[in-house]
Amino acid sequence: MTTTAPNQQDRQANKATGSDTRVALLKRSVRANVPLRKTFVQAVRGSACRHGPLKDFVTGRDLRALKAYLMIVAACSSGADGWSTTHDSAVWARLMDIQDTATDQAARTGAWRTLLRIQKRNLITCTRTGAKITVTLLREDGSGKAYDRPRGESEEERFLQIPASFWTKGYDQKIDLPGLALLLTIAREKNWSTFPAEKAPDWYGWSADTHERGLKKLLDLALVKRREHYTKAPLAPSGVVMAYQYTRTSVMQPRKSKKETTSAPAAGAATAKTAARSSQRGR
Incomplete structure (x- = not known):
């Protein structure tokens, strides 16, 4: 055989x-x-x-x-x-x-x-x-x-x-260590929160440089998006200060259940109110 x-x-x-x-x-x-x-x-x-x-x-x-x-x-x-x-x-x-x-x-x-x-x-x-x-x-x-x-x-x-x-x-x-750390950090917070690099050592325990590199990596991979957010500042030369806010893109958003999808309009209104508030807070 x-x-x-x-x-x-x-x-x-x-x-x-x-x-x-x-x-x-x-x-x-x-x-x-x-x-x-x-x-x-x-x-x-x-x-x-x-x-x-x-x-x-x-x-x-x-x-x-x-x-x-x-x-x-x-x-x-x-x-x-x-x-x-x-x-x-x-x-x-x-x-x-x-x-x-x-x-x-x-x-x-x-x-x-x-x-x-x-x-x-x-x-x-x-x-x-x-x-x-x-x-x-x-x-x-x-x-x-x-x-x-x-x-x-x-x-x-x-x-x-x-x-x-x-x-x-x-x-x-595709992700590196700073990027993965910041992905988890952004996922921890509400949509459109700020993540100031100077606070990273106190809040999370890594350097401001690591923090900034992580945010850049996530933007490069299109896993997050950012927008400018302005806050009134009477003593600033321009009268306002600008900070970037970040949120996950759709590919990194948790999959919703049918129950959550049904109640989306009400949830969306609540989210809009939350996003309108400044996220400049001590985490």
Whole structure:
């Protein structure tokens, strides 16, 4: 009996990529939007320090771990498996795109080390059994407390939403660390808020330069848009001061449910009133 050797080119052409793996994970979790407590970006008002866990990813220049953490939230926050997800270490490596620049074993090791860095920040726990790695979510504030689904009933429970399109349309592969940090920051606030760079060190924990580069990256990728906003200033030479306000573009807006769509006219009126107010406030 004659056998045919596997076609190596066909195998490579049909091998799943990191993007394929992330999209498959999103489909399995059945999430149109990924919820993330706002305390990940910034602590609640009245806290001794306003910096959230996001600050450590930014100052540590750890884009890989930040992207991996957001995917973990996407995979676990449906609660189907008790806020946990288990995959072979090779799958974890592919989720992080490590396999593109490393051997199989090095990629597996790199994935485990990345997960340990996230665990060190008290955002997850991870265990390894043979080639399998199980990751369990903890609360997004870095307190180490057990995770539960955010309900939005108090300031500590309020959450932002990342649309699945961030991954399915490949923006996760185009964005850099300052851009991703600012995307989460803008998603945390109301539409058409201001984000003064000089406040970034106090409010978020990263530099004004990082802040400005993040805003520029988002504009370049068309993930946000901005407009000029003028405030009366009697002591200013022109009598007004101008600040830019930002909001997410449609591709980064959370997908609305049918119920939300039905009540859109009333919601739109409320949004217009909110946008008319100045967002010059201490966050």
